[in-house]
Each structure stands twice: as structure tokens, then as C-alpha cells.
Amino acid sequence: xxxxxxxxxxxxxxxxxxxxxxxxxxxxxxxxxxxxxxxxxxxxxxxxxxxxxxxxxxxxxxxxxxxxxxxxxxxxxxxxxxxxxxxxxxxxxxxxxxxxxxxxxxxxxxxxxxxxxxxxxxxxxxxxxxxxxxxxxxxxxxxxxxxxxxxxxxxxxxxxxxx
Numbered sequence: 423x424x425x426x427x428x429x430x431x432x433x434x435x436x437x438x439x440x441x442x443x444x445x446x447x448x449x450x451x452x453x454x455x456x457x458x459x460x461x462x463x464x465x466x467x468x469x470x471x472x473x474x475x476x477x478x479x480x481x482x483x484x485x486x487x488x489x490x491x492x493x494x495x496x497x498x499x500x501x502x503x504x505x506x507x508x509x510x511x512x513x514x515x516x517x518x519x520x521x522x523x524x525x526x527x528x529x530x531x532x533x534x535x536x537x538x539x540x541x542x543x544x545x546x547x548x549x550x551x552x553x554x555x556x557x558x559x560x561x562x563x564x565x566x567x568x569x570x571x572x573x574x575x576x577x578x579x580x581x582x583x584x585x
Contacts, residue, residue, distance in 0.1 A: 509534045509535035
């Protein structure tokens with residue numbers, strides 16, 4: 423990996439961390455408990471399309487770890503990791519087919535992220551009652567995933583990188 427490429431990845435990690443912090447300042451949990459826009463996922467989707475998949479994975483996973491350490495807890499790390507792993511894998515597979523645009527990839531990631539988090543919560547709590555919350559989170563995942571996908575698509579087309 424070249425020094426320039428590594429520097430870009432460091433910049434994108436910093437940007438993802440800033441977006442994660444900004445998101446902590448937006449009180450959406452008052453509207454829908456646990457709701458987040460997923461602003462840092464703009465970076466994840468961008469990296470999926472403009473970098474190698476393992477670089478996108480590495481930057482995104484480091485962001486999940488650092489965000490949990492700085493803004494969350496052990497439980498938030500557990501939920502975020504479950505959501506990240508499932509959504510990243512699905513987004514990677516859809517992107518690799520070449521048949522899906524950033525909005526579809528991002529919506530799928532958003533919905534599956536929420537699904538994995540709810541299933542993880544059900545396992546941790548030992549109760550399936552929380553699964554009833556999935557329809558609300560499906561809707562949230564669709565809306566926020568579409569916004570993130572649109573923003574990512576614009577950035578992918580307009581941000582030049584020299585590597």
C-alpha cells in the first residue's frame with residue numbers, strides 16, 4: 423500500500439469519526455429510540471466504491487471500535503459490531519454484482535444493520551419481544567439508507583482521488 427493511499431484512508435477514518443461525533447449531537451433517539459442517521463456510513467459506501475473492499479472494511483471497523491470507546495459502551499460496541507458485520511457483507515456482495523447503485527446498496531446495509539442489532543439485542547436480553555420493533559427500524563433503515571446512498575453516490579462521482 424502506498425503512503426498516499428494510507429494517508430487517504432487515515433483522512434477517511436478521521437472524517438468518519440467526525441461524522442460519528444456529529445451524530446451524537448442529533449437527538450433522534452427522542453423521536454425513535456435508538457435511531458441514528460448513520461452519517462459515517464457515507465464514508466463506508468464511498469470507500470466500497472473507490473477503494474479495495476478490505477480497506478473499506480478496515481477503516482469502517484476501526485471507526486466502529488473507536489466510536490464505541492469514545493461515544494458508547496461495551497454494549498454499543500457489541501450491537502454496532504453485529505450490525506456492521508452483517509451490513510458490510512451484504513453491501514459488499516451487492517456492490518460486487520455490479521447491478522446495484524449506491525442507494526440500493528446503502529438501503530440494504532441500513533435495513534440489515536438494524537436487523538442484526540435487534541437480533542443481537544434479543545439474544546442478549548433473552549427475549550424476542552424486542553423483535554416487534556423491527557418494522558419501525560426497517561422504515562428508518564430505508565429512509566436513512568436512501569439518504570446515505572444518495573450522498574455517497576454524489577461524492578463517488580465528484581470527489582477526485584489521485585493515488
